[in-house]
Amino acid sequence: MTYGFDTLAIHAGQAPEARTGAVVPPIYQTSTYAQDAVGSPREGYEYSRSGNPTRDALQECLAALEGGRRALAFASGLAAEDTLLRTVCRPGDHVVIPDDAYGGTYRLFARVAERWGVSWTAAKVSDVEAVRAAVEPGRTKIIWTETPTNPLLGIADIAALSSLAHDAGALLVVDNTFASPYLQQPIAHGADVVVHSTTKYIGGHSDVVGGALIVADAGLGDELAYHQNAMGAINGPFDAWLTLRGVKTLGVRMDRHCDNAERIADYLSRHSAVAQVIYPGLPDHPGHETAAKQMRRFGGMISFRAAGGEQRAVEICNRAKVFVLAESLGGVESLIEHPGQMTHASAAGSPLEVPADLVRLSVGIETVDDLLADLEQALG
Numbered sequence: 223m224t225y226g227f228d229t230l231a232i233h234a235g236q237a238p239e240a241r242t243g244a245v246v247p248p249i250y251q252t253s254t255y256a257q258d259a260v261g262s263p264r265e266g267y268e269y270s271r272s273g274n275p276t277r278d279a280l281q282e283c284l285a286a287l288e289g290g291r292r293a294l295a296f297a298s299g300l301a302a303e304d305t306l307l308r309t310v311c312r313p314g315d316h317v318v319i320p321d322d323a324y325g326g327t328y329r330l331f332a333r334v335a336e337r338w339g340v341s342w343t344a345a346k347v348s349d350v351e352a353v354r355a356a357v358e359p360g361r362t363k364i365i366w367t368e369t370p371t372n373p374l375l376g377i378a379d380i381a382a383l384s385s386l387a388h389d390a391g392a393l394l395v396v397d398n399t400f401a402s403p404y405l406q407q408p409i410a411h412g413a414d415v416v417v418h419s420t421t422k423y424i425g426g427h428s429d430v431v432g433g434a435l436i437v438a439d440a441g442l443g444d445e446l447a448y449h450q451n452a453m454g455a456i457n458g459p460f461d462a463w464l465t466l467r468g469v470k471t472l473g474v475r476m477d478r479h480c481d482n483a484e485r486i487a488d489y490l491s492r493h494s495a496v497a498q499v500i501y502p503g504l505p506d507h508p509g510h511e512t513a514a515k516q517m518r519r520f521g522g523m524i525s526f527r528a529a530g531g532e533q534r535a536v537e538i539c540n541r542a543k544v545f546v547l548a549e550s551l552g553g554v555e556s557l558i559e560h561p562g563q564m565t566h567a568s569a570a571g572s573p574l575e576v577p578a579d580l581v582r583l584s585v586g587i588e589t590v591d592d593l594l595a596d597l598e599q600a601l602g
């Protein structure tokens with residue numbers, strides 16, 4: 223019997239607790255576990271960096287939602303990325319990264335990994351030939367992609383990149399943070415590893431920071447689990463519990479995020495203060511057809527370029543009221559931000575620099591008329 227997505231979100235890894243029948247997995251807020259005899263930890267639990275039942279529940283749930291063999295939950299999305307990078311790459315290796323990756327991902331590769339001898343090339347992931355040209359045969363170990371990308375919402379063809387990666391002997395890693403597993407399951411399209419900042423849609427309530435890796439292959443899962451314990455950037459029990467609490471409603475939240483975003487994208491495309499709306503659900507988006515092929519719907523993230531340049535973009539951000547001026551995304555509340563000066567400031571002067579007139583919206587699940595009215599007054 224295979225269950226549907228929402229059933230898995232609510233039940234996978236979350237069977238009622240054996241002793242009391244507690245319907246919700248308890249927060250095992252413990253660092254260590256009593257052992258019955260030397261060398262006999264109960265059910266393998268000996269120390270909470272190595273294993274914790276609350277974290278295990280979250281990991282099992284995430285593996286089910288992404289259709290992977292194994293999931294590992296980390297202290298943050300970047301902790302997950304770092305662990306992956308240091309498990310797979312050695313000095314002398316090379317990775318291909320998106321030319322509009324999340325700013326923190328770019329910083330990890332450009333300012334940290336490079337010092338350890340791992341080089342990188344940025345390529346437009348929506349252009350398979352550009353990615354192919356960036357691969358260094360024999361040296362490239364990872365093709366890293368986001369789809370949709372942050373913040374320009376480029377769409378990468380996961381199936382095409384996975385055959386390209388596999389022909390080159392590299393892994394295809396997909397950062398699925400923007401889509402969430404409800405809208406897109408990269409492993410089914412050939413990805414080897416899915417990365418999440420669970421801080422965003424999976425947690426969904428802007429109250430916890432976390433990350434995850436989900437893998438298609440059990441052997442890579444074992445290696446990553448070894449490094450998760452060896453490097454130590456684990457997701458804590460309370461954070462895992464909050465994330466599990468959030469993920470139960472992922473499907474219903476995503477549907478409302480998408481409903482609201484579709485209305486707002488349509489409104490913005492008809493507004494004279496907006497020079498360009500970037501939303502994969504719009505038929506004029508260059509990745510629209512690929513997105514339609516691999517995503518259930520088009521998500522809750524919209525970027526737009528303000529007519530009148532950077533100053534206007536900044537004013538719109540400052541004037542919004544229901545849309546909270548803040549970094550991050552994926553929570554129930556709508557957020558607005560200026561990537562050039564906020565989330566993507568670390569990419570300034572690099573190949574990943576974003577347009578100065580860009581505004582990014584994380585469309586929440588509030589009453590859509592209130593969101594439209596707020597944009598109306600902010601666009602002035």
Ligand SMILES: *Cc1c(COP(=O)(O)O)cnc(C)c1O
Pocket residue numbers: 298299300301324326327368372397399400418419420421422431432433
């Ligand atoms: C936020 C984010 C990350 C980093 O995750 P943290 O939980 O903040 O460490 C990685 N990728 C994308 C696409 C993100 O939006």
